[in-house]
Amino acid sequence: MRTGIIEQAILNQLYTGSWRVADLVEYISAVTNVSVQGVYKAVRKLKAEEVVFVYGKFIALSGIWIAQEKEKLLFAEQAYKSAVDFDELTKVKKSKKMVTSFNTLNEIDLFWTHSYFQCAEQVDISAPSYSIQPHDWYPYVRPETDAYWIQKHLETKRLSRILLTHCGVLDMVVLKSRKKELGKLIEYTMGENPLKQKSTTYYNLLGPYIFKAEFDSVVASKLDRFVATHSRLPLQIEAQKEIEQIVQTKGIFKLTIEKSEEKAKKMEQKLKKYFQFL
Known part of the structure; x- marks a missing residue:
């Protein structure tokens, strides 16, 4: 088809x-x-x-x-896993980085999600994942990749720690929904910025892997305004149209993937105190 x-x-x-x-x-x-x-x-x-x-x-x-689509996708997933490991795929070696540029939010998110879970295959399940970001808009901006993220965490039982540098009402709605879905597998904190990051910057930390996504400033500002002016889910039709326009806006997006045990440990030390797990 x-x-x-x-x-x-x-x-x-x-x-x-x-x-x-x-x-x-x-x-x-x-x-x-x-x-x-x-x-x-x-x-x-x-x-x-x-x-x-x-x-x-x-x-x-x-x-x-x-059922037919699921069979195709499972075959593709196994093919990618067996074809090449994450380090070889991305050329990330010790003390080196891989930097990739994209034109839209959709493009960066697709590669970001794919590379994140390729990386997760290399990291022991006992290691929690950290997401340090301005907002959590994934359920209504990128529902397909968000559903995949939730599914993977439920399957693996990996702990997820989310820290939002802002504390908007819509962010709280999203995080409460996540808590219902993931239960003890998630812990979140709002209104803290231990990494002193800008509203254009998003981080993921998983084992020795550090993901740094840098959004186009115009798109990031639009997302900030959207979160500040909405407070309910699901979104109404007009709000959904606004989001569709935002994700299609072209700009400069950059994803940096770094593998560094030393840097990752220092980063985790700054984040641990904001969560109840330890």
Whole structure:
């Protein structure tokens, strides 16, 4: 199946569960600026290809299609794991860094998530992960990668420690939701900035690996304003349209991956006191 932009937008929403057909069409039309007729055409295409099925006034993903896609993805995941380890893939060696540039938030997040979990394969499960960032917007900005992140932490039982340098209402809503999903596997702190980072900078620490994501300043400012002016989830249609525009905004994004036992240990010492685990 060759998936177009509209078809993919439909699938992205159906990944979360079934929808009323009329509501889904209205939502997709609003966030993509495609006519209602155009969205219905995409729905009919997915139905003809047996990707989705319609029952009464509702639409859902086909269980058979899900199983087929899962099998493909599991094969791909194993292929990437066995093909090359993380260090060889990224050329990261002791006392060296890998720096990669991207044009949009979507692009950096996709590689960031992929490389993070490639790295996690190399780190003992007893080592907690740290996320030190201005905001936690992933569930409503990048729901696909966020769902993958949660799934991986639940599967491995690795502890996750999140420190937000800001303390907005929307951030609190997200973190409370994370606590419900992950329970004892997560601990969070808000309103602290031990690394003195800017609102454009995001860190991950996992074993000897340090991830530093630097966002385009315009996009980072838009995210700051969005978090400051919203307080509820799920987002309304207009708010979701605003987010779609933000993630598609082109700019300069940079991801630095460094492997350094010494630097990582010093960094962890600065962070430990903000959490209850130790």
